[in-house]
Amino acid sequence: MRRVLHYVLAALLVLGLAVFVAACGDDDDDGSANKKDDVSLTQGRDLTIAVITHGEGDTFWSVAKKGAEQAGEDMGVTVKYSESANDPQKHAQLIDSAVTEKVDGIATSVPNADALRDPLKKAADAGIPIVTLNSGQGDSAALGAITHVGQDESVAGEAAGKRLAESASGKLLCVVHEQGNTGLEERCAGAKKGFGGEVENVQVKGVADIATSVTELQSKLESDDAVTAVLTLNPDIAVAGRDAIQGASSDAKLATFDLSGDVVKAVKAGEIEFAVDQQQYLQGYLPVVFLTLFNTNANTVGGGLPVLTGPGFVDKSNADTVEQLATEGTR
């Protein structure tokens, strides 16, 4: 019995290896044959678009993923969405494998241009159109992308500042919760431009220690009566800002970047004036549309400039709608 088992296993092993080697050979032949047909068949063939982000299955990126998948359905193309969990090496490998697959378009976020330069160059050399999304606006053109789909931080900051100025004149506190994040500094600089009045950046402990952040903000508000408006750059810090304003019995108006369930509730309750939404659903949806149009109609969107998905505003007027859409996972 055991002897029989041995021979069966051996036969399986040999068979497996043989078929594997054969499969390698076969597919290789197909590959070179495909290359020749590529040019003429692009129009009539089903398109495949690879969407690669640095997400980690989190709330933010699951919305973008939904956008990409919906776009695939609407455009009638195959969308392959994958995430690198913010691992630049994996991100590069995912782009490499998309190039090997000879996809018809790559949409990728670029959190670290250094790491993705080589694989994206390979994609460009292979004639695969690229659209960058979410992060990497500054590097997009140099990486050979058709366009960038995302939110311009300083434009969004400026719009937020302008809007705050409508309801509060005087002094604006811009709450920075991460040290050395240039995106946050850009938002505050933009807010200064839009607000017009005096703007002070204040550094708080951050998302990892909300309690301390509340205390820091509260003591700042108590010691400075001139503050009439507060702009936070993260939904958790927004909630901290609300608590601090209530704790200090201040009349300062509060606005924030980005959404969360708590923020939408606070907007409905009038505790937060508005939230700036970068609408990441569009950051998944639009690149697929652009790449499809590039393939089928040689269209290029953006004219060398980024396509902005934000700032969208969530205030009392649309909070109910957004809340419902958020439960459906598209906002």
Added chain:
Amino acid sequence: VAGPEPGAGPTPEEEETEVTNPATTVEPPTPPTTSVVDERLADVSLMTRVLRRPELGALLAAAVIGLFFALTADPFGTLDGAANWTDVASTLGIPAVAVALLMIGGEFDLSAGVMTGTAGLFMGIMATEVDMNIWLAILLTLVFCGSIGFLNGFMVVKTKLPSFIVTLATFFVLTGVNLGVTKEITGTVRVAGISEASGFDTAFDIFGGTFWEPYDFRLSVLWWVLITALATWVLARTRVGNWIFGVGGDPVAARNVGVPVPRVKIALFMTTALASALVGIMIALRLGSMQAGQGIGDEFNYIIAAVVGGCLLTGGFGSAIGASVGALIIGMAFIGIQFSGWNTDWRFLFLGVILLLAVLVNNFVRRSAEGARK
């Protein structure tokens, strides 16, 4: 497959005598390796001996998984596709081989993953902030990581604490240092601009580049094959290899026959640290930048690769080739799932199931072989 039969003798010491001194193979119950037939020795068929190899199950699983993806996911079976999955496998496989040696020696290293980040960041900071020549930076990185490995081993040997605890502490320390020091020095969470350092091009050509023109296999694949071969040779053909099996199988018995147990263990920890450092250097050169969180969590992939490849968690048994095949399975699954276009929400489920199947096949094959033993 001409090495010792690690699973065949009841204690590793017999393997030692078998290899280092073939003349003493008259000791029972060593498998017959000489033409002298001893009536106390069972006649073991070639088949059974093949089945008893620790890496056979992994090879079988790798063949099945490779075949599956080659037939279902289009470019997987082409050389272009192979360049992708061997790349993923190589950066896992290099530390996995070292981890396998360490596990055969009866110890764990949970700091092996984060060490890749430490190495890349250290090299990057030396090259960009201190403006050092990249080769000098690489040398210093290897010295630095080697000494962390030495500390790991030294603490394990001296305190007699489980290496699981000691290296878990190292893991946390390095995770904190990686982030803290990087932010302190660069103000961001990454070290960038490594490609501008002097000597970068030559270093890149050796550690980061590609070979075999149209397909562009990564050089790390060559390193991986080389290191696997070296580790296999050490395990199968040298006295140190027998020491490793002995130290992991029964340290007391090993010491009694004259094996320098502490030195072997410390050397194994240093080897693991150096293998991780090598991969960290490769990644940093390849990407031209290094992120502070690099490598965290990879230690489990190394251990999984070693276990899939036939290493026992209890030590004293395993193979370097097996660990490499284990890494190959993980690499094939990662890229295969990507090519298949399966919903990536489920990626870890697929990965988990594939790994479980690989371990089960491995286990089944080994059991059958063990059962066949007289």
